[in-house]
Amino acid sequence: MQERLILISNDDGISAKGLDSLIRIAQPYGKIVVVAPSTTQSGKSHSVSLTTPIRYEIRHSSKNLEKYVLFGTPVDCVKGALTKILPRKPDLMLSGINHGSNSAISVVYSGTMGAAIEASFYGIPSIGLSIVTHDLDADFETIEKTAPALIEKVLKQGLPDQVSLNVNYPVTTPEEFKGFKICSQTKSYWYEDFEETVDIHGNKSYFQHGHLVNMEPENPNCDENALAENYAAIVPVRADFTEYKMIDKLKKWNL
Numbered sequence: 001m002q003e004r005l006i007l008i009s010n011d012d013g014i015s016a017k018g019l020d021s022l023i024r025i026a027q028p029y030g031k032i033v034v035v036a037p038s039t040t041q042s043g044k045s046h047s048v049s050l051t052t053p054i055r056y057e058i059r060h061s062s063k064n065l066e067k068y069v070l071f072g073t074p075v076d077c078v079k080g081a082l083t084k085i086l087p088r089k090p091d092l093m094l095s096g097i098n099h100g101s102n103s104a105i106s107v108v109y110s111g112t113m114g115a116a117i118e119a120s121f122y123g124i125p126s127i128g129l130s131i132v133t134h135d136l137d138a139d140f141e142t143i144e145k146t147a148p149a150l151i152e153k154v155l156k157q158g159l160p161d162q163v164s165l166n167v168n169y170p171v172t173t174p175e176e177f178k179g180f181k182i183c184s185q186t187k188s189y190w191y192e193d194f195e196e197t198v199d200i201h202g203n204k205s206y207f208q209h210g211h212l213v214n215m216e217p218e219n220p221n222c223d224e225n226a227l228a229e230n231y232a233a234i235v236p237v238r239a240d241f242t243e244y245k246m247i248d249k250l251k252k253w254n255l
Helices: 017-029 074-085 104-108 111-120 141-157 223-228 244-251
Strands: 005-009 031-037 056-061 065-070 092-099 126-131 163-169 180-182 188-198 204-214 232-238
Touching: 005 017, 005 074, 017 031, 017 092, 017 141, 031 074, 056 074, 065 074, 074 111, 092 111, 092 141, 104 188, 104 204, 111 126, 111 163, 111 232, 126 141, 141 163, 141 232, 163 223, 204 223, 223 232
Parallel strands: 005 031, 005 092, 031 065, 092 126, 126 163, 180 232
Antiparallel strands: 056 065, 163 232, 188 204
C-alpha cells in the first residue's frame, strides 16, 4: 500500500511553534511535506501573488519529513506544493496550528483557513487548526493529545468535495478540556478602530485595532460560544458564497 502523503502549511511562517506542534501530531500518519511561508502572513485570507515571482527553498529532508519555505502567501504555498513540489496529490492537508482564533467571521480573513480551503478545491481532505491566543510560546498540549482522534476520523471517513474543517481550540488544560463540539459559524463582525500616529515628517498613518462583536451570544451551537465553554469548535466550511434562498426571489425581479 502506498504511504500516505500529508501536506502541512500555515500563515505564521516556517519558524512558528504551532507549525512544529502540528508536525508532531501528523507524523504517525504518513510522510509529511511542509510548505510554509517565509514570514508571518496573518490576515492574508485567500491572497495570491500575481505580480511578484515566487520562489521556494528546501530547509530539511529526511525519510518521513521534508520542509520547504516558500516566499509568498499561504495559498501560494498550497499552489506551489501541488504544482511544483509534491510528487502526487496528498491524502490530507493540515494548516496551522495558528496562533490566534479563526472562529466566527475571522475565517474570512484567515490565511490559515485560506490554505485549507485552497487544498479542499482539489478534493483533498483539509483541516485548519487554531488556538485562541496570540502567545508565540503557546501551550499546545491539549491539541497534541486530542487532535489525532479528529485526524484519524477524517482519514477514515473523508470529507465532502470542497469542504474543509475549521477547528478552533480554547486555551485550556487537558483536564479542563470538554472535547469537540460541532458548530455553526458565529454571526459576527469586527468593530474596527484606527490609532493615528504621526512620523517625524508630519505624515499621518494608522494602526488598525478591533474586537469581535458576537451577534448571537445566546446560541450554544455557534463556535464562539462553544470556545467560551472550553470546547474545541469544529465548523465545516465550503467556499461557495451563493445565497441559494435568494435565487428564486431574484428571478421574480424580472430583470
